[in-house]
Amino acid sequence: MDAPTDETLLKEYLEGKTGSLELLVRRYSSELHQFVLRFTGDSTTAEDVVQEAFLQVHTSADRFDPARRFKPWLFTIAANKARDYLRKRTRRREVAFDAKLSEDDESGSRFIHLLADDEALPDEAIRLEEQRRAVKSVVEGMPDNLREVLILAYYHRFAYKDIADVIGVPLGTVKSRLHSAVGWFGEKYRADVTARETEDR
Amino acid sequence: MGSTKKNLNELLLDLHLDRVSDEDRAWLESELERDALVRDKSDRMGRLLHPLDSWNVALAPGNLTDKVLARIREETGESQPVPGDSGLRLFGGTDGGRGSIRFPRMGNAIAVAACLLLMVGVFVPGVSELRYQSRRAACASNLRSIYGGVSTYQESYAGMLPFAGGSDGDSWLPGCSKESPFASNSRHPYLLVKLELGPELKHFVCPSDADGVVMETADFLRRDDFALARNVSYDSRNLSGGSPHLRAIKTTAYVGDRNPLFVNAEFNDTVDPATANSPAHRRRGQSILLLDGTAEFLIAPSYGPMADNPWILGDLMRYTGTESKMRADDAFLVPGLPVSDPEVCKKIGR
Numbered sequence: 001m002d003a004p005t006d007e008t009l010l011k012e013y014l015e016g017k018t019g020s021l022e023l024l025v026r027r028y029s030s031e032l033h034q035f036v037l038r039f040t041g042d043s044t045t046a047e048d049v050v051q052e053a054f055l056q057v058h059t060s061a062d063r064f065d066p067a068r069r070f071k072p073w074l075f076t077i078a079a080n081k082a083r084d085y086l087r088k089r090t091r092r093r094e095v096a097f098d099a100k101l102s103e104d105d106e107s108g109s110r111f112i113h114l115l116a117d118d119e120a121l122p123d124e125a126i127r128l129e130e131q132r133r134a135v136k137s138v139v140e141g142m143p144d145n146l147r148e149v150l151i152l153a154y155y156h157r158f159a160y161k162d163i164a165d166v167i168g169v170p171l172g173t174v175k176s177r178l179h180s181a182v183g184w185f186g187e188k189y190r191a192d193v194t195a196r197e198t199e200d201r
Numbered sequence: 202m203g204s205t206k207k208n209l210n211e212l213l214l215d216l217h218l219d220r221v222s223d224e225d226r227a228w229l230e231s232e233l234e235r236d237a238l239v240r241d242k243s244d245r246m247g248r249l250l251h252p253l254d255s256w257n258v259a260l261a262p263g264n265l266t267d268k269v270l271a272r273i274r275e276e277t278g279e280s281q282p283v284p285g286d287s288g289l290r291l292f293g294g295t296d297g298g299r300g301s302i303r304f305p306r307m308g309n310a311i312a313v314a315a316c317l318l319l320m321v322g323v324f325v326p327g328v329s330e331l332r333y334q335s336r337r338a339a340c341a342s343n344l345r346s347i348y349g350g351v352s353t354y355q356e357s358y359a360g361m362l363p364f365a366g367g368s369d370g371d372s373w374l375p376g377c378s379k380e381s382p383f384a385s386n387s388r389h390p391y392l393l394v395k396l397e398l399g400p401e402l403k404h405f406v407c408p409s410d411a412d413g414v415v416m417e418t419a420d421f422l423r424r425d426d427f428a429l430a431r432n433v434s435y436d437s438r439n440l441s442g443g444s445p446h447l448r449a450i451k452t453t454a455y456v457g458d459r460n461p462l463f464v465n466a467e468f469n470d471t472v473d474p475a476t477a478n479s480p481a482h483r484r485r486g487q488s489i490l491l492l493d494g495t496a497e498f499l500i501a502p503s504y505g506p507m508a509d510n511p512w513i514l515g516d517l518m519r520y521t522g523t524e525s526k527m528r529a530d531d532a533f534l535v536p537g538l539p540v541s542d543p544e545v546c547k548k549i550g551r
Binding site (some may be wrong): 021022025026027029031032033034038043046047050051054055059060082116131132134135136139142153154155159160168175179182185186189 | 252255262266268272353519
């Protein structure tokens with residue numbers, strides 16, 4: 001027996017089956033949280049945006065176009081809310097940088113990674129952590145419109161047409177933004193690595 | 202196929218993001234084989250993208266779903282949560298069932314009893330089959346819950362499967378070798394519960410597994426593995442030596458019913474892996490979860506385009522417990538035998 005599709009669940013919810021919305025929330029809240037956290041760099045915002053996005057799904061379910069797919073629609077809602085947040089945020093860099101860098105450590109990810117690879121000696125673990133921070137810093141410094149496409153394409157494996165659907169631009173624009181994002185990342189990351197190497201000498 | 206500079210760059214990016222069409226992939230592979238410059242360009246693209254894998258972010262809080270649902274209830278003014286409400290009401294009419302009770306007359310009672318007996322005679326075999334089908338569906342549903350956790354985990358850990366440590370040469374069967382440390386394979390999927398990624402202890406017990414019993418929740422956070430072999434009805438992919446990257450193995454098995462080649466923590470070479478089916482499902486087949494999220498009921502062990510048999514590793518027909526993976530796409534579901542289980546302890550001499 002196959003699991004019901006997202007669209008079926010939304011239809012059932014509209015017909016009064018309240019448990020169907022819960023299934024959709026369970027299905028997507030984690031992934032949506034990951035997306036917003038990478039996009040905004042702030043875990044409290046990510047939680048808020050996920051809650052607001054599902055609340056909007058609840059209030060706008062009857063306006064969902066059945067010709068569309070649910071997942072891009074959900075991510076469109078969340079992306080719009082995340083963009084609103086980014087617009088409102090002032091002095092973003094000055095306030096958030098250090099705080100964000102320490103957030104992931106609280107999840108225990110370092111512990112898991114050390115467990116996950118017997119070859120990961122302390123030096124290697126430090127190098128990986130430095131790399132992670134550098135990537136995070138470079139991607140967070142990227143213009144919002146490029147970062148959004150990179151995160152959806154690379155970390156969430158969205159198809160081009162779904163990304164176009166989420167951010168409301170033509171397919172060709174998605175491809176060119178993705179190229180720009182990758183180019184931007186490569187250039188800045190390389191510069192960051194070179195700067196760190198020079199510092200170490 | 203055009204191979205202008207722009208197109209080639211686009212195609213190479215698509216190739217590295219695993220979003221290239223079969224036709225383009227075939228063309229690119231022939232170009233990569235033929236042209237050293239294309240190979241070099243592809244290598245540079247890979248090196249450029251590779252650091253992105255290291256950016257894992259904090260996991261969503263374990264109670265996020267509950268918070269979302271509470272927020273919706275709060276906004277809508279609903280006082281009672283109704284998760285999984287099917288709208289079906291088995292008992293209670295509009296008056297709530299209260300008031301005087303009228304007993305039926307004897308003749309009516311006999312007629313009703315006769316009808317009931319007739320129905321039992323006609324439907325009991327069907328009910329048994331229905332119950333079996335229902336348990337099978339619940340088993341598949343468990344697997345999908347487990348997949349939800351795997352999916353969340355790999356998003357946070359650069360596309361890897363849940364991995365609780367271990368090295369090549371560690372034994373996943375107890376007592377097979379004094380030189381090899383015993384490392385239960387069930388520790389890996391247990392991480393999904395421990396990290397609160399969605400799956401719960403109950404999802405690891407298949408309703409069709411007569412011996413299965415849900416692990417007590419009281420002390421699960423203190424443990425690094427299930428307490429007893431009976432707490433986990435599913436065997437999982439052998440991760441001896443390391444966790445493979447999910448992208449390369451999406452259509453292969455992750456967990457499934459207990460491997461029938463292993464009985465009571467020992468390998469049983471009298472069972473033919475080509476025809477072995479799960480005893481939990483009346484030996485009609487087995488529930489298997491693939492890493493693309495589909496839970497299938499296979500009536501023969503082999504599945505997928507590679508006709509992989511998840512009971513065996515390559516063509517090996519005997520196992521001591523120290524065998525590790527040969528190819529990433531060769532799933533090998535091996536028993537989860539928690540080291541705290543008294544039966545297992547006995548075997549490893551603790």
